[in-house]
Amino acid sequence: MEVFLEAFPALGSAFSQILQPMVLGYLVLGVMMGLCVGVFPGLGGIAGLSLLLPFMFGMDPILGLALMIGMVAVVPTSDTFASVLMGIPGSSASQATVLDGFPMAKKGMAARALSAAFSSSLFGGLVGAAFLTLFILVARPIVLLFKSPELLMVSVFGLSMVGILAGRIAIKGIVAAGLGLLIGTIGEGPFNGELRMSSYDYPYLTDGLKLVIVGLGIFAIPEIVALLRQDKAISERSALGSGWTEGVKDWWAHRWLSMRCSIIGVIVGVIPGLGGSVVDWIAYGHAVQTSKDKSGFGKGDVRGIIGPESSNNAKEGGGLVPTLLFGIPGSGSMAVFIGALALLGTGIDVGPSLLENNLDFTYSIVWLLALANVVGTILCIALSGTISKLTNIRFALLAPFIFMIIAFAAFQSGQNLMDLVALFTIGFLGILMRRFDWSRPAFLIGFVLSTPVENYSNNANQIAGIRFRDSFEAGMGYVFSPIVIILLIITLVSVVVGLRQAKNILAEGDVPSGGKRAPLIFLLVVMGFILYALINTATIPDYAAVDRVFPVFVASVSLAGTIILLIQMMISKESHVLFADRENGSEANSNVHGLWPTLAWFAFLLILTSLIGFILALAIFLVAFLRIRASLEWLTTIMYAAAGILFMCFMAWTLNRDFPPGVLQSFVTLPWPFT
Amino acid sequence: MKRRTSAYSIIAAGLFALGTTASASAMDLAGKTVEWVIPFSETGGSAKWANFFAPLLSEALPGNPAVVVKFMPGAGSTKGANWFQQQKNGDGTLLFGSSGSTQFPYLLGDPRVRYEYNDWNPVMASGTGGVAYLNASAGAKYDGSANNLKDMTYIYGNQGATRLDLVPALAWKMLGMKVEHVMGIKGRGDGRKMFESGEATIDYQTSSSYLKGSAGMVKDGKAVAMMSWGALDGDGNIVRDPTFPDMPTFKEVCEKTDGCETSGEAWDAWKAFFVAGFPSQKLAFLPNGTSQDVIDMYVAAFDKIKGRSDFAEISKKRLGKYPVFTGAAAKTALGKATQVPDSAKTFVVGWLKDEFGVQLKK
Incomplete structure (x- = not known):
């Protein structure tokens, strides 16, 4: 007191x-x-x-x-x-x-x-x-009560949220999370610095992928592309009044939920090492x-x-x-x-x-x-x-600017053209996951928790080994502290309850089924990547065994998951939810543009950037996109594009950042912002 | 016509005059922006170091240019250092900051290193020290030597075998202590938390973090200070750290411990890496091919910063009570930090492989 x-x-x-x-x-x-x-x-x-x-x-x-x-x-x-x-x-x-x-x-x-x-x-x-x-x-x-086993359990508890967000087919959610965990292990291993799924010849990947890029890629790019293909505004009907008083009423109606979640926020935020993500x-x-x-x-x-x-x-x-x-x-x-x-x-x-x-x-x-x-x-x-x-606003007018800001944000993490390539690649994965109803939240949770789960399990394992050598009681006392046991129970309950509810929570919306070929091909590609990850990490030599254990374990579980899915796919009818594919059904019918032409626009910006640098490429991209895809008048096109470029330069200037250079810049020295 | 010609000549003369002022005022950076590139993220110790000096440098350089710190993290700082190696604009608008984490891969022959310290022009160097401490139960047996400490197993939260933690790890090894290294710790702050919560039983901190975070535990009897790494005197000998005059150095403890030698290849290797990692930990460089005028201008500016009446006061918190070297002294510091006898390198590379399974040579 x-x-x-x-x-x-x-x-x-x-x-x-x-x-x-x-x-x-x-x-x-x-x-x-x-x-x-x-x-x-x-x-x-x-x-x-x-x-x-x-x-x-x-x-x-x-x-x-x-x-x-x-x-x-x-x-x-x-x-x-x-x-x-x-x-x-x-x-x-x-x-x-x-x-x-x-x-x-x-x-x-x-x-x-x-x-x-x-x-x-x-x-x-x-x-x-x-x-x-x-x-x-x-x-x-x-x-101070939170030692490695407790921190591990908090991470695992976070991971158990995959159960709720897994979607209609639990195994797909688990494989999605496994995929996220595996992508999170790319780069140098935490113990011996052994490289996983990367090489010193391509130094970008040795640092691993950054959360900004994976988060923007997996959520933002698929949404931008999907909205662009429909070529209308985000809101399906015009906004109903200002609506803000209703929001406050909503909050008041759920004030206890808000209270409980606030407390959860403080407590999880207090635990060091998880960063609150x-x-x-x-x-x-x-x-x-x-x-x-x-x-x-x-x-x-x-x-x-x-x-x-x-x-x-x-x-x-x-x-x-x-x-x-x-x-x-x-x-x-x-x-x-x-x-x-x-x-x-x-x-x-x-x-x-x-x-x-x-x-x-x-x-x-x-x-x-x-x-x-x-x-x-x-x-x-x-x-x-x-x-x-x-x-x-019609989305075609918004999209190039959103993409511009996302590309700039992605570029902040490594200041490397490869940031944009990574954003595009993860974005493409996100598009396919969205299309075939693979839970993207599960993927992201896996990615975020990959490093903490691996580190804390290694640490806990190592320290527990030393304690057990001291005495059995010391080891048990270390591993099974009251906090660990409580977290273990909460996690188990949350997984069981979560999986039972997952069918109702459609994180990807309602996706129709039909057609076996495309979902099967995607599954095989995912399987191929997991197999590659397994072989790549399993061949890490024995002296660096600690860098091997976690990815090999995750890859094995995920591979087993994909095999089960494959078998299910073989014996199921094509109307089964297993074959969810957005290219069928209502959303597909409202698409005005195809997937590939839409993606080609972004690939165009990417390739142009690698040739002439970001700002010049962006100028050409904005003009071309607004004129051709959004069919604006020349005058408005030029005005919009100029505003975008000016805004980008202003942001970069205040934040004191450069833009990604291209091949051109290695031959000619240009003044900022073209450098 | 005549008039025109004279007009041209006036312009030409003006341009010429401008040209000469420009070259004469290579010593004046007015209106320019100096970029100070740090090969780490915004969150590290080097960021604090550069952010501390940047405003002071802006004040001290002729023409008061804006000094901005730019971060270029990646591949444990080798990405930024490799980039700096390629830079040629030696007009004084680019400065680079390296740290022990940049020096160690260079010394160990990391395959990613494509930079050469000897090409660069050091203008300033500053250092720190370090302290190792034990938990209370091990501390009770400590008598200034490690003789009574050899029959226990210690747990240490290690940031990585090839990081600065190499220095304490090798020291404990030489003393014959059995230390289990728990790898993948994110920073020494996490290591201290592991020690405090009882998961780790031995720890080390750099001087300023020790004073801030660990000295209190020692005062409360929860920990016992074991040794400092020491400091270098003018002749390159290890002496007591002026920040911790009452604490024995590793050298003293080693001398008193059976089986620990303060000569031979293990000792030479430890000393070489200690020097690279602590007394000359952070260095500021101008790129390859910078003219002597510009180098002198920067050395003068850092001298001016050092000479500020309030420098001791404001730097104590940020840098600890350690000297800041400029000019020739910075060059000497660089020499000490980056020239390690081959035998010492071979020894450390072999030891890292045996103890941690780290293979450095491709």
């Missing part, structure tokens, strides 16, 4: 620090800057914070802090725009929001979906801060499992938005615990945040001593975050009516 009594004066002093006009002014400034970065998919907090860093040196600490926190806090709120309106996960925090948010936008309820999302974000942020105010005092020993999936799973009527999920159930959105802002608060108390950044933006704290010259060291010496400072951070959430949400709600009108 004593610790809590100490907290009140610190809390008071924190509030007197942050409730000053200057501080609030900087906070609003930070929020607005964050909003500018955050509404564009893929440009998360790291880019924004890096933008601020040069100004940090020598700034008044509390003002600098307000500016930075404003920026970080608003990103998980503002990225909802892209998730809901375009079906593009704006950042890892809003992947699950896509599942129900985008279908709602398609039904013309974009404003309602957005305001439900923002209300939940706001509430989540505030609950997170309130919970954290008390929890941070006792968090340290609790965080699974929080939204866990919250989504929780929303599904606790709902009586599950039939609407994946088709635009507002609860599927409220759950993840309540959790992802609360997570930011939770993520402060490992960052501030242990000096372990919970995410990339938190790492930059620590760096910036030092630049501010606060004289305050992030780490174990923070709570004892600077509790008021810690509280300032927690509540600045909460306040930034409030400001950010108000701004977002104010904007949502206008921005959601985007869904009424």
Whole structure:
């Protein structure tokens, strides 16, 4: 109790620090800057914070802090725009929001979906801060309880969400997750640095693929292509009024769900090492499992938005615990945040001593975050009516610009032309998975959790081995701690319940069946890749056996899954759901354009970029696309294209980035931005 | 006609004058942007290091150019270093920062390395130190030598066999301690958390992280400081680390421990990698072919930063109480960091293969 009594004066002093006009002014400034970065998919907090860093040196600490926190806090709120309106996960925090948010936008309820999302974000942020105010005092020993076996179990629990999102055929979902896990192991092995499915001759893959690229590729590209082929607006009917009051009412009706998901967000956010990238999936799973009527999920159930959105802002608060108390950044933006704290010259060291010496400072951070959430949400709600009108615009006018921003965002992760190739390749995989009703969320969860599951299982295994050599009790005590047992039970329940419900939750919508050939060919290609992964990793020599175990295990399980699917396909009729194929049925009939011509446009941009560099290629692409595909007048074409190019240059200039160069640039030296 | 010619000549003279000012003001970067490329992500220690110096450098360089830090992560920094090797714009608008993680693959003959330190022009170097510590039960048996520590098995959270963790790993090996390395730790902060939660029983931190995060555990009796890696004196001898004057160095502990030698190939190898990884950990370079004028301008600028009255104060937190070398001293630091006797290399490569199964030569 004593610790809590100490907290009140610190809390008071924190509030007197942050409730000053200057501080609030900087906070609003930070929020607005964050909003500018955050509404564009893929440009998360790291880019924004890096933008601020040069100004940090020598700034008044509390003002600098307000500016930075404003920026970080608003990103998980503002990225909802892209998730809901375009079906593009704006950042890892809003992947699950896509599942129900985008279908709602398609039904013309974009404003309602957005305001439900923002209300939940706001509430989540505030609950997170309130919970954290008390929890941070006792968090340290609790965080220390999470050793490798516990961290492994949390990762496995996250993985078990695949069960709910597996789709109509469970094995397909499991293979999809396996595929994600395998793609996550590409690159250097964590133990011996042995290469998996890559080679030093193609250095790009040795670092593995980045989440931004896989996330944008697997969700965004398929949606863009699908919408382009239909050649109409995102929203199937024009938006119904502004709709935002309804969204708030939706949130109020599910306030307890929102509360529970906020708590989930804080708690998972507190656990170091997971970076909170699974929080939204866990919250989504929780929303599904606790709902009586599950039939609407994946088709635009507002609860599927409220759950993840309540959790992802609360997570930011939770993520402060490992960052501030242990000096372990919970995410990339938190790492930059620590760096910036030092630049501010606060004289305050992030780490174990923070709570004892600077509790008021810690509280300032927690509540600045909460306040930034409030400001950010108000701004977002104010904007949502206008921005959601985007869904009424003919998509052919929107698509080239969305693609431009996604390509730019993808390019930020490795600053390599190969980023665009990877985006395109993963995008193509995403298109096929969408077409044949393979769960893309399951794939993404697998990819996200690949590294933590592999690392923690290796670590836990190794340490357990040493403990068991000490004594059997020591080993058992280490492996089967109470937390592990509780998580194990929750996971088992969630898998069993999840698989039973999976048939109702159509993450990919309702996909008709018919025609054996195409689904079979796709299965064989997937099988081929898994076989390749198996052979490639199984031949890692014995001295690096640890780098071999995990991919070989995953590949074997996935291969078994594909074999079962193959057998089922042989004995089933072609009307069986196994042969789901979107090229049949209503969606296919409404397609105006073919798949290949649409894809060819993007391939055209890619190839042109490799020849003459991104900006020149983009200019040609925009003009050609708007003129030919969207059939605009020459004047409007040129104006739109010029606006796009100018915008891109402005973004790159403020973020201090270059564009991918092509072959041309290796012969001729061109001035920026053509370099 | 005549008039025209004179007009031309005026313009020509003007252009000429402009030309000369341009060449004379190679020493002035006004209006230009200096890119400081860091081959790591925004989140690492090198990012903090460069972000600390960037605004100071902008102030100190003639003409106060904007200094922006650019990140080019990939392949454990070899991607950025390979890129820098290809750069030729030696006009003072490009600066590169390397760290121990760039030096080690170079020393170990990593197949990805396509850069050559000797081509580059070092203008500044700064270093750090490191401290190893034990958990309380092992610490109770510690008497300044490792003689009583040999019958236990220790667990250490290791970031990777070829990373900076190579230095503590080899030191413990030389002392005859049985250490199990748990691999794939994301950063030393995670390693410390493993130690605190009891999963790991031995740990090491660089000086500033030790002071921030681990010294408290030592004070509370939850951990016992074992040794520092030491520091280099002017003649290249290992002496006590000025940040930890009361702590024995690894050299002292080794001398007192049976079976540990402070000469011979193991010792030479350890010392070589310690020097590359700690006292000359971070270096700033201008590219190959930069003119001496530009190099001098940068050396002068870093000297100016070092000479700031508040430098000791503001750098203590970021860099620790370690010297910042400029000019010739930076060159010496680079020499120490990148010239390792072949026998030492062979020894480390062989040891990494035996102990961790890491094969470096193709």
